[in-house]
Amino acid sequence: MLRAIDELGIQKDEVVAVSGIGCFGRATGYLDFHTLHTTHGRALAFATGIKLMKPEMNVFVLMGDGDAAAIGGNHLIHAARRDLDLISIVANNSVYGMTGGQVSPTTPERARTTTTPEGCKERPFDLCELVMAAGASYVARWTTAHPLQLKSSIKEAINHEGFSFIEVLSQCPTQFGRRNRMDHIQMLRKFKEETSLKGEEGKIRIGVFRR
Secondary structure, three states, rough: OHHHHOOOOOOOEEEEEOOOOOOHHHHHHHHEEEEEEEOOHHHHHHHHHHHHHOOOOOOEEEEHHHHHHHHHHHHHHHHHHOOOEEEEEEEEOOOOOOOOOOOOOOOOOOOOOOOOOOOOOOOOHHHHHHHHHHHHOEEEEOOOOOOHHHHHHHHHHHHHOEEEEEEOOOOHHHHHHOOOOHHHHHHHHHHHEEEEEOOOOOEEEOOEEEE
């Protein structure tokens, strides 16, 4: 995100970063922009108000999967429906990593968490399909194993007029990894092995789905 902003020559006083509560929530504390660290699930609501008052600003919304898809799920679908000119980045680590490793709306089937010790029996949300169905006009998914592609997508999202949604599949070795017997390196390799630009059967599709 920072490299994308820098390469586009955007000044720091032209950027607002908004975060909620969760593993991505503290990111705003390390950014030298205008920032807001808001309540759980409400980052998009705060960001909407900022964009309405300051339409010239580049407004980034930094969320985790629980923040965006559970407690903030209503704000997510309506921000996409309105096609608000916001840049939303969701770090999806498939678990409530900060609060003890509980199951989240994106936990894969059969994955173990503190609240699903025998494996998750529910189907997870496909966040990109969800926001596309709601009306988002820029949608992409990458992983932490694809940093250059992710940077390129963030640059596209900044230049896009409308609701931009970028999902980033990320590791949680502390909670998800420990309970599913993977360390951070194994999780990174898993992202490379189990994702595909072509949408091969049995693999998670990555890339830009709508622009």
